[in-house]
Amino acid sequence: MSKVIEGLRYSESHEWVKVEGGLAVVGVSDFAQKEMGNITYVDLPDVDDEVTAGEDFGALESVKAASDLIAPVSGRVVEVNEALEDEPELVNQDAYANWIIKVEMSDPSELDALLDAEAYKKISD
C-alpha cells in the first residue's frame, strides 16, 4: 500500500504539491516512485524556467521506464532540488521528503483543480 499524506494536493499524473511560504513545493507521490522502481536519473529544469500546469517540466528515469514530470501548477521555478542530481535514489527513499522543484505560482487557483488526499488514494490504489 502506497503512502498518501493528508494536507497535500495531488495530480492525476502522481505529482504532489505543498504550499509553503507562498511557494508550491512539487514532488512525486510514493505510488509513483513504487511504480517506477529504482530511479536512476532525475532530469531537472533550470531555476527561472517557466512551467505550465499540465505540461512536462522534467523527467524521471528508472531501470523500468522513463516518465515525464508534469507540472501541477503554473509559474516560475525558484529552486530545484540539486541533491537529486547525484542521489536520484532519494526519491525512492522518501518521495515526500525529497521535493523536486519549488514554484512561484502565477495562478494559485490552479490548486483547486488538484485532488485531495482522499481522492488521490482512490486512484493510486
Next chain:
Amino acid sequence: MKYYDKLIFELSREGRSGYSLPENKFGHCLKELPKALRRPAAPELPKVSEIDVVRHYTNLSQMNFGVDTGFYPLGSCTMKYNPKINEEIAALPGFNGLHPLQPEATVAGAKAVYEGMDKALAAITGMAGFTFMPCAGAHGELTGLMIIREYHRRRGDTARTKIIVPDSAHGTNPASAAVCGLEVVEVKSNANGLVDVEALKPLLGPEVAGIMMTNPNTLGLFEKDIKEIAALVHECGGLLYYDGANMNPLLGVVRPGDMGFDVMHLNLHKTFSTPHGGGGPGSGPVGVAKHLVDILPDVKVSGFNGNFGVILRAYAYILMLGRENVKLAGKYATLSANYIKESLKDCYKLPIPSVCKHEFVYDGLIDDGASKAPDGHGATTLDVAKRLLDFGFHAPTIYFPLLFHQALMIEPTETESKETLDDFIEVMRKIAAEAAENPMILRDAPHCTPIRRPDETTAARNPILKYQDSICE
C-alpha cells in the same frame, strides 16, 4: 550453462602462437611512410594457440541466447529466424568484396539488388519509391519526418510544427519527432486499445504536420479506423507516417499505402529476417507515396547507400519466399500469437480480449501469490520473465507498452512450430502455478543461468563503460 567471462588477452602467454603470418612483402615500403604514421612498437595482440581461441569463443557463444538457440518471444521486435541462405548469398565474393568507392560501372549487380528491393518493397507496401540509406528503424523515422517537414516547406506552409503520436506508440516516435524539431502532441487510446478518433479530431488543425502510427499498434491490435483517421488528417493538411516495426502480420495482406499512409519505414532486421539485436546491423528503408518521391534523398550524393549487406539478405529472403509465401508469413505469425493468447488467458490477465495480430499484451499474473509471500508482495511480470530463463526461453518484452502496469508482451512470429508454442504454453502455465503456490520461486529466479539478477540500478547510476582490471580482481 557454464559461467565463462575471460578476455582473450587474459589467455595470452609469451611465445605462444596459433598462426604463421605470411612473409611481409611490403617491408621495403616502410621507409616511405611518414614517421608520424609508423607504430613505435608492435601492437599488443594476444598470444594464444588455436585451441585457446576455439575454446574461448565457443565458451563465450554458449553464454549467449539467440534465435538459433531457442524460442525468442520478444514482443515488438519480430525475432524471426534468420535463414542461413541469406548468409550464403551475402558471403558471395562479388558482394562481400564490394568497396563503396569503386566506380559505378563496376557495381551493376549491387544496383540490381537495390532496384529489385525497391520494386519488391513497393509491391508489399503500396509505396511508390524507397530510400535505403537509413540504417535502422529510428533512423528511418527521422528521415521520414524530415521528408514530411520538407513537403510542407516546399508548399510554403511553415506553420506545421506539431506531430500527433498515440499514447501506445513506440518510444522512438516522439524521440524522432523531437530530434526533427517537431512538437509532440499525444492522442489517447480508447477502451479497446485503439486510437480514439473523437479525441483526435480536436487536435487536428493548421499546425499539424502529420501523425505517426503503428498498425497493428503496440498492443498487437489492428487500427480498424485507419481509413477515417487518414481522411481526417489529410483533410486538415497533414501527412500520415507509418512506423513499420509491426509490418510482419500484414505482409501480403494489407498495404500501408492503401490505408492512406504517405511515408513509412520498414525494419528489414525485423520483418525481413536479417540479424537483429546485438549482432545487427539494422536497415530502415523509407518508402513514400507518389507525391513525395522527388523529396527522397538522392542516392547519387554518396556511394554509401545504407547497410548493403542487410538489404541483400532481406532481398534473398523475399525471393526465397516468393509472392505467395510472403502472404503466409503474416498469417502464421498472427495465428501463432492468437493461439498463445487464448491458451493462457486463464492464468494471465488479458486486458484487451479481441483478436490480435502478430503480438499481444498480458497485464501480469491473475494470481501473483501475494498472500503466500512472507512480505505480502506477489510475483511481478519481471519475475515471470526471469523465471522463463530457467526453462530455456528468452524473456518476452516487459513493462511496454506503458498503458498497462504489468505489461508482458509476446510475439512468437511465424518461425515456431506448434510443438514449440505448446512447450512455451506449458512452461508459462507452470510458472503461473508456482507463483500462486510460492511466489518466492519466481522472485528469486533465475536459478540456472550463469548470472542471476544483475544489479541494474547500480549499472544505470554508475555505468562502467570500458574494461577495467579491477572488475576481474
